[in-house]
Amino acid sequence: MIHSPYVRKPVSVQRTMGLVLLALVPGIVAHVVFVGAGVLVNLAISTLTAVAAEALMLRLRKRPVGIAVADLSAVVTAWLVTLCFPPIVPWWLTVCAVLVAIVAVKHLYGGLGQNPFNPAMIAYCSMIVAFPALMSQWPPAGQLSFDTQLSLILGGPRDIDGITGATALDALRTGLRSGVQTVDKVLEGSAFGALGGRGWEWVSIGYVAGGLFLLAMRIITWHMPVAFIGVLAAIAGLFWLVDPGHFASPLFHLASGGAMLAAFFIVTDPVSGATTPRGKLLFAGGIALIAWLIRNFGAYPEGIAFGVLLMNMCVPLLDMKTQPRVFGHRHDLEGGGK
Amino acid sequence: MIGRLFKFHGGIKPDAHKNESAGVAIRKAPLPPRLVVPLRQSARAGASCIVAVGQKVLKGERIGEPEGFLGTAVHAPTSGTVTAIDSCPMAHPSGLDTPCVVIEPDGEERWIEHATPFDHHTATREQALAWLRDCGIVGLGGATFPSHVKLGRGSGIETLILNGAECEPWITCDDRLMRERAADILAGANILRELIGARELIVGVEDNKPEAVAAMQAAAAGTAARVVAVPALYPAGGEKQLIRVLTGVEIPYGKLGGDYGVQCFNVGTAHAVYRAFIHGEPLISRIVTLTGNCETPGNWEVAIGTPVEDLLALARPRTDTDRYLMGGPMMGFAMPRLDVPVVKGTNCIISASPRLFPPAPPEQPCIRCTECAKACPVELQPFELYWFSRSKNFGKAQEYHLFDCIECGCCSYVCPAHIPLVDYFRFSKSEIWAREREKTAADQARERFEFRNFRQEREKAEKAAKLAAKAAETRAKLAEAGPAEAPAATDAPAAEDPKKALIAAALARAKAQKAEIQPQNTDNLSPQTQAEIADIEARRKVLEAVAATPAPQAAEAAAAPDEPRP
Ligand code: SF4
Ligand code: SF4
Numbered sequence: 025m026i027h028s029p030y031v032r033k034p035v036s037v038q039r040t041m042g043l044v045l046l047a048l049v050p051g052i053v054a055h056v057v058f059v060g061a062g063v064l065v066n067l068a069i070s071t072l073t074a075v076a077a078e079a080l081m082l083r084l085r086k087r088p089v090g091i092a093v094a095d096l097s098a099v100v101t102a103w104l105v106t107l108c109f110p111p112i113v114p115w116w117l118t119v120c121a122v123l124v125a126i127v128a129v130k131h132l133y134g135g136l137g138q139n140p141f142n143p144a145m146i147a148y149c150s151m152i153v154a155f156p157a158l159m160s161q162w163p164p165a166g167q168l169s170f171d172t173q174l175s176l177i178l179g180g181p182r183d184i185d186g187i188t189g190a191t192a193l194d195a196l197r198t199g200l201r202s203g204v205q206t207v208d209k210v211l212e213g214s215a216f217g218a219l220g221g222r223g224w225e226w227v228s229i230g231y232v233a234g235g236l237f238l239l240a241m242r243i244i245t246w247h248m249p250v251a252f253i254g255v256l257a258a259i260a261g262l263f264w265l266v267d268p269g270h271f272a273s274p275l276f277h278l279a280s281g282g283a284m285l286a287a288f289f290i291v292t293d294p295v296s297g298a299t300t301p302r303g304k305l306l307f308a309g310g311i312a313l314i315a316w317l318i319r320n321f322g323a324y325p326e327g328i329a330f331g332v333l334l335m336n337m338c339v340p341l342l343d344m345k346t347q348p349r350v351f352g353h354r355h356d357l358e359g360g361g362k
Numbered sequence: 363m364i365g366r367l368f369k370f371h372g373g374i375k376p377d378a379h380k381n382e383s384a385g386v387a388i389r390k391a392p393l394p395p396r397l398v399v400p401l402r403q404s405a406r407a408g409a410s411c412i413v414a415v416g417q418k419v420l421k422g423e424r425i426g427e428p429e430g431f432l433g434t435a436v437h438a439p440t441s442g443t444v445t446a447i448d449s450c451p452m453a454h455p456s457g458l459d460t461p462c463v464v465i466e467p468d469g470e471e472r473w474i475e476h477a478t479p480f481d482h483h484t485a486t487r488e489q490a491l492a493w494l495r496d497c498g499i500v501g502l503g504g505a506t507f508p509s510h511v512k513l514g515r516g517s518g519i520e521t522l523i524l525n526g527a528e529c530e531p532w533i534t535c536d537d538r539l540m541r542e543r544a545a546d547i548l549a550g551a552n553i554l555r556e557l558i559g560a561r562e563l564i565v566g567v568e569d570n571k572p573e574a575v576a577a578m579q580a581a582a583a584g585t586a587a588r589v590v591a592v593p594a595l596y597p598a599g600g601e602k603q604l605i606r607v608l609t610g611v612e613i614p615y616g617k618l619g620g621d622y623g624v625q626c627f628n629v630g631t632a633h634a635v636y637r638a639f640i641h642g643e644p645l646i647s648r649i650v651t652l653t654g655n656c657e658t659p660g661n662w663e664v665a666i667g668t669p670v671e672d673l674l675a676l677a678r679p680r681t682d683t684d685r686y687l688m689g690g691p692m693m694g695f696a697m698p699r700l701d702v703p704v705v706k707g708t709n710c711i712i713s714a715s716p717r718l719f720p721p722a723p724p725e726q727p728c729i730r731c732t733e734c735a736k737a738c739p740v741e742l743q744p745f746e747l748y749w750f751s752r753s754k755n756f757g758k759a760q761e762y763h764l765f766d767c768i769e770c771g772c773c774s775y776v777c778p779a780h781i782p783l784v785d786y787f788r789f790s791k792s793e794i795w796a797r798e799r800e801k802t803a804a805d806q807a808r809e810r811f812e813f814r815n816f817r818q819e820r821e822k823a824e825k826a827a828k829l830a831a832k833a834a835e836t837r838a839k840l841a842e843a844g845p846a847e848a849p850a851a852t853d854a855p856a857a858e859d860p861k862k863a864l865i866a867a868a869l870a871r872a873k874a875q876k877a878e879i880q881p882q883n884t885d886n887l888s889p890q891t892q893a894e895i896a897d898i899e900a901r902r903k904v905l906e907a908v909a910a911t912p913a914p915q916a917a918e919a920a921a922a923p924d925e926p927r928p
Pocket of ligand 2: 738739741783787
């Protein structure tokens with residue numbers, strides 16, 4: 025017997041995931057235009073791997089394959105993995121990363137909705153630990169031909185110095201660590217555009233556009249992007265004001281690396297994130313804080329992924345401690361019925 | 363006085379589908395060949411039968427005497443002959459039987475000598491409440507709570523709210539009633555207001571019923587009553603939600619409006635009160651919306667006890683109708699059978715077709731998108747409750763306010779994973795009630811057992827003392843009478859007889875106690891809670907059946923080891 029309600033909003037997990045994919049498109053287009061079309065090859069590789077791995081795991085776990093593959097959640101994971109990786113990583117690295125995300129992080133924890141960690145971020149962290157060199161070779165925007173990109177992806181010889189430049193974040197760190205340069209000096213280098221890495225800022229703008237679309241479609245709420253961007257800007261701004269010689273500006277931090285991708289697509293992963301309004305603010309703010317700390321003082325140039333994983337661990341606590349008050353229970357706290 | 367409106371959290375805007383049935387004026391439904399009048403109009407309002415088979419009854423004649431605190435009287439909806447007094451199936455999801463008086467109408471509609479109007483100004487409050495009870499007045503919004511109980515203590519209520527929100531899709535019976543009988547409704551509402559001692563009367567109507575708002579406003583012109591159009595947002599017609607919107611007061615679970623100086627009645631109830639006080643008529647009919655997949659949707663004034671199948675004929679359901687929903691699509695239920703009578707709480711019957719109400723898509727895993735939490739008017743976290751319910755972690759579920767859930771269905775409505783969240787909550791609630799009941803019963807049994815042991819020990823000791831005293835006395839007497847009779851000969855029976863008596867007494871006591879040790883934990887609950895338990899118990903039967911045959915997904919989940927989140 026079927027119970028009330030007998031009407032349902034025409035929504036589905038598939039629609040939600042589909043809208044997330046759609047929202048990634050502006051960023052991908054910017055990526056193709058300003059950085060190179062290699063990313064498309066990697067997207068294809070990761071998508072195929074993810075779908076295959078998803079189907080295989082579902083079959084092994086004796087779950088209905090069709091409906092779960094059709095929910096597109098694996099494709100979203102695949103795209104996020106690729107988009108936070110350098111676009112010229114060899115194909116096998118992408119395959120490994122996606123397998124880690126889908127098989128280990130998602131299905132070994134019980135499948136969609138069960139994983140306490142963000143699959144794309146586990147993939148990122150494990151790969152940067154295992155293959156630090158490959159994971160830090162970012163092509164300078166628009167300087168590699170598609171053929172070169174393709175050959176690199178297919179495992180061609182990597183003439184590191186010739187083909188890849190340091191990312192803005194990377195260069196900044198190395199420059200500052202050497203102790204002789206200041207932020208201004210480092211940023212004079214040709215690798216950097218008006219805001220962060222040259223050309224890459226357009227990709228960031230693309231992600232922002234997609235994120236605003238998700239907000240408008242009410243797929244995500246404002247809490248996480250606002251808290252993430254706000255905290256990152258605030259702490260970066262504070263230190264930059266105090267010592268602009270050694271700390272980059274908030275704008276630089278926001279436009280660099282995966283900040284915008286993270287703000288709207290990574291931090292906002294519903295499954296592994298906090299769920300209450302206050303929990304979401306704390307969660308995203310915490311990630312921003314950890315990311316900034318790692319960027320400035322840590323061993324890796326980009327700290328968002330580690331921030332996400334650390335905060336993932338806090339989610340049960342955050343959720344528990346920030347339960348919203350229930351209708352009529354306000355007076356429990358404030359001593360009045362109104 | 364222009365009051366500002368307040369908001370409640372969440373809410374949804376499903377398609378209203380009011381136009382189908384709202385356009386036509388209320389028509390009087392013809393009498394069916396047989397009326398089946400339940401003596402118990404709901405789980406809460408009981409009555410005992412005072413007619414016999416073969417007896418002639420007149421329209422409005424009392425056939426059921428109110429029983430108990432929550433009981434209300436039951437009346438013959440028309441004149442005719444009582445042909446049977448029997449247990450009949452009810453329009454309840456559980457389809458449980460209830461004692462009913464079956465009346466064959468004689469078609470003459472002869473009223474019992476019409477009672478004169480009841481003037482509540484000259485009567486005492488108790489008399490007025492008794493009149494309500496004797497007229498069988500219960501809440502007509504669907505909850506059928508006895509009005510004389512709800513009017514309660516008659517002090518401390520500032521505001522009476524009249525609920526004309528009618529937020530459930532498809533239903534228009536209150537809409538039509540307000541359009542056509544606004545003045546009567548307000549007259550009834552004013553009687554209620556005076557009985558309850560309230561100063562203020564506010565009528566809340568959803569703004570998707572402009573005609574009803576206009577009619578009520580016209581009727582209220584020049585009086586102190588305030589008619590307010592509230593934004594159409596399901597479940598704005600939930601009692602506590604409407605009180606919140608109109609007054610800003612939030613009434614938590616387990617509390618009644620009366621505790622906060624507000625009380626709320628449905629517009630239909632106010633109309634019934636008007637009929638009872640001004641015309642001396644008991645509640646024997648109500649307005650029912652027939653709508654959905656049918657040729658002639660509309661609202662009908664229906665005699666209580668009219669079998670649903672007879673009534674449905676008036677709406678002419680289309681051939682592809684596959685089931686009938688009683689109540690609205692958000693909180694109603696699919697009727698297990700149609701040979702059940704219209705009762706005082708029956709507000710709407712929807713003919714459902716797969717086109718209008720497509721089957722729910724398969725359940726998917728929860729992605730913790732919090733859509734459900736955003737929609738919940740009680741500000742719960744339904745997905746958390748879902749995890750706890752699924753893992754049968756009922757303690758946690760209660761900690762997260764499971765019992766505050768009003769089962770409005772907003773969460774199920776918005777869930778992209780198509781999880782029937784409310785079903786999980788209903789199941790958990792009924793499980794918890796059942797466990798509480800068992801536990802309380804066990805506790806009481808243990809206490810009684812321990813007390814009995816103690817008492818028996820004490821009695822034994824007392825008896826032994828008495829016996830010893832008696833024996834000593836006898837011996838003394840015997841000694842006085844002389845040594846001719848051996849003391850041993852009289853001593854033995856004297857000791858034996860009391861022993862037998864003791865055993866007999868113990869047995870009798872044990873029997874009595876056995877009869878006593880019935881679960882009585884509902885004794886000191888509020889009437890509302892008792893009624894809720896009764897409702898839940900009834901639903902539980904159905905849910906257990908569902909739980910026993912889970913959906914493929916759920917079965918599979920059950921087969922796999924539980925995978926709780928860390
Ligand atoms: S709406 Fe459904 S999928 Fe989303 S959090 Fe609630 S239960 Fe989970
Ligand atoms: S059914 Fe319960 S949990 Fe769901 S939205 Fe309504 S009150 Fe909230």
